[in-house]
Amino acid sequence: MKKYLNISLIYAVAAMAGGVFYREFTKFNQFTEATALGKVHTHLFLLDMVVFMLTALFSARGNLEEIKTFRIFMRVYNIGVPLTAVMLAVRGVTQVLGLTLSDGASASISGIAGIGHILTGAGIILLLLSLKKLDV
Numbered sequence: 001m002k003k004y005l006n007i008s009l010i011y012a013v014a015a016m017a018g019g020v021f022y023r024e025f026t027k028f029n030q031f032t033e034a035t036a037l038g039k040v041h042t043h044l045f046l047l048d049m050v051v052f053m054l055t056a057l058f059s060a061r062g063n064l065e066e067i068k069t070f071r072i073f074m075r076v077y078n079i080g081v082p083l084t085a086v087m088l089a090v091r092g093v094t095q096v097l098g099l100t101l102s103d104g105a106s107a108s109i110s111g112i113a114g115i116g117h118i119l120t121g122a123g124i125i126l127l128l129l130s131l132k133k134l135d136v
Helices: 002-028 037-061 068-097 103-133
Strands: none
Touching: 002 037, 002 068, 037 068, 037 103, 068 103
């Protein structure tokens, strides 16, 4: 249980750092439009901090680490959400700075973010399957 609360805490700190960066970076650059940077904060809070807080509660009821799909979830999900958040930050910084990206660079950012979203979705499915197998 403590392991998942620690993971949740790490993601909470990352979410807060993302929120502060968004606020200060846009203010410093006098940027007032919507940007992908604003989504980093909420993605990390909801998709990571909250998910791992709930995982901690479920782990108190049974040994999740014995379930193979849960071990796969841990790897897949902890790659997917941070990858998505990083690519949201990259997209947001380019928007705030007004950088003109080539079609290839823009597609690469979108593609990598898409892979992050796919991994996140697969992780959520793996977590749900794991929780179904949990004997409580």
